[in-house]
Amino acid sequence: MTTAEPRPTGAPEAAPEAAPAATAAPEAAPAPARAGGRRAALAVPALTAAITVCCLAGGALMEVPAAAGFLGPRFFPLAVGALLLATALASAAWALRPGARAAAPDAPPAPPASEGGPAAAPDGAAPAHDGPSAADATAPAGGNAAPGAAPVRSDWRALGTMAATFTAHLLLLEPLGWLVAGTLLFWGTSFALDRRRPLLDLCVAAALSGTVQLLFSGLLDVPLPAGLLGKVL
């Protein structure tokens, strides 16, 4: 999770706080539905608390110019922080309430949309890109079908490869130029997802990265870092 470091909201706390919850997930593989639901329930307050800290600290430590107007620049971050603090406390209390553990094993295996008919579905079907519907629908299903932890472990390897690829791309983009760094970016990402045909991926990566360079430098007149290519020409 190296990419999490330049977090814009300014919370070094955010990464550590969220990370333990995340890294602990694979151990829960034998009972994914129960542990996942519970951990997810605690992850939300944790993430909320991290943002709260950013807002409150950012608001409190701010240097306010003398002529700041009536409410000033501090008010809004502090107000949002207060709201988030209340939310974090409330959702943590909800997740840790006595009944939560008993209710968790009964977690519904999938959104009830398919049986429940259209009336029930809009809730189960979360809005575009909102993730939970997809995540929640696949996770318990996969867990029930194959109780082994194998897929989870390989998932972490894939994510690690991807994070390493992104970091490498950031470091190499300017020194080596787009052509090399872009090829690496494409290759690393596709390799992370499936490592069976690395050579084919490399060819596709080089072709795409070259096309992008031509497109941006040639047609759209936006210079991408030339790097090595610039030295050769």
Next chain:
Amino acid sequence: MDALSLLMGGFADALTPVNLLWCLAGVVLGTAVGVLPGLGSSMAVALLLPLTFLLEPTAAFIMFAGIYYGGQFGGATTSILLNTPGQSSSIVTAFEGHAMALRGRAAQALAASVIGSFVGGIIATTVVAFFAQRMVAFALGFGPAEYFALAMLAFVSTAAVVTSSPARGIAALGMGIALSVVGIDDQSGAVRMTLGIPQLLDGVDIVVVTVGLLAVGEVLHSAFRPGGDAPARALDSGTPWLSRADWRRSWGPWLRGTALGLPFGVVPAGGAEIPTFLSYGAEKALARRRGRSEFGRGAIEGVAGPEAANNATTATAMIPLLGLGLPTSATAAVMLAAFQQYGMQPGPLLFESEGDLVWALLASMFVGTVLLLVINLPFAPLWARLLRLPRRHLYAGLVVFATVGVYAGKGSVFEVGLLYAVGALGLLMRRYGIPVAPVLIGVILGPLAEGELRRAMAASQGDLAILVDSGIAVGIYAVILAVAVGLVAKRVRDRRRARPTGRAAEEAAPSGRG
């Protein structure tokens, strides 16, 4: 009639060969992205957001209109052929559409959805062209208090209505607002929450947030998802066509779907999924009453209605977007971001200051709808072939385009790093079921809410009464209250209904599935 002549002027702008080409490119790109599984139209618009740095405004917005519609339609194609909706608004289409495809009626399902999109799109765009100005006339009287109330409405409805768990919605919204605060404060010049990083003085670019959360977050999350890389097997589609019997069965659902979809674009209730479900339910009930319901085995009504509703909602979302600057869906939020990239603030003044652009955009929505019909009816089988692209190449390509797009904007590696960091945040959010849309709304409307609140407070010297001084503001707060009450009532009812079965209700609320 005034609107008509202005619209004709818009057509004159939109129908230049170059702009027609951009619209065509938009429709093709939008359909291509929409067809790819897991990617919806908000992603399509977001990925192309960096292009705003390169194109002149009219061309860019014409292209966006094309992408917007193309993305919606592309989602329907995957729903029908693959049973994997690209976005939530095409979930319903998958129910009957895929059943039709399994029975060898994929071509009819595609045709019903394309023509349904066309009907919904054309009718809704006409409504937009004539009502957007009404909205503007209404909105011209808005002051800081009213705008603040509007922003609150958008916040409450995205954080609470769109998501099933308010805690997650509020967390996401707070994240968005926190991001929007970063940088130099407009009103006082104070440096806020930059951690001493000079590149953050200008704030976090909305393009970076959008592309990072939607595209990079999705790619990172895909690494977690179980399942191999084998491209999903799509059913053969054939060239879409409809028999006379199909026409007879479809035209009613098209019109009813459109009528259901129209009002939903205007209210900030989370985009197009609700009307699609309503339309599906209505058609199902009607079919049952008629006696020989095909629902469950591939009823063409179940494809025609929701698709028309979907596109109608998509189009009418433009009314609050252009008239008030209020985005009612994630895609509309991204469009709003595009306006801001050009230094324009959608709202009543936009029609005066950028009238030509607005009317060209409205005209190109018509053009986009027509192009959609022309391109997708004959070429649907070709689009389906895109589904054979290996997943790893698809996602790698997404990362490459997201990266290069963000880099091209400012030519700074720091922005790319920020993009990946936001992507990591997007991964965490997806993993724990926190919705992304409220973050976008928070980033975009946060500064508006803050600015208007501070302006109102400065004018009244701290008297809170100014916020509820006008009838309009009070009306908006009443709507917020109604939304909240309705939400609580629904939750109570759901729990009561779920109790006899003895499960789900308790778990539903904290896990966000309820």
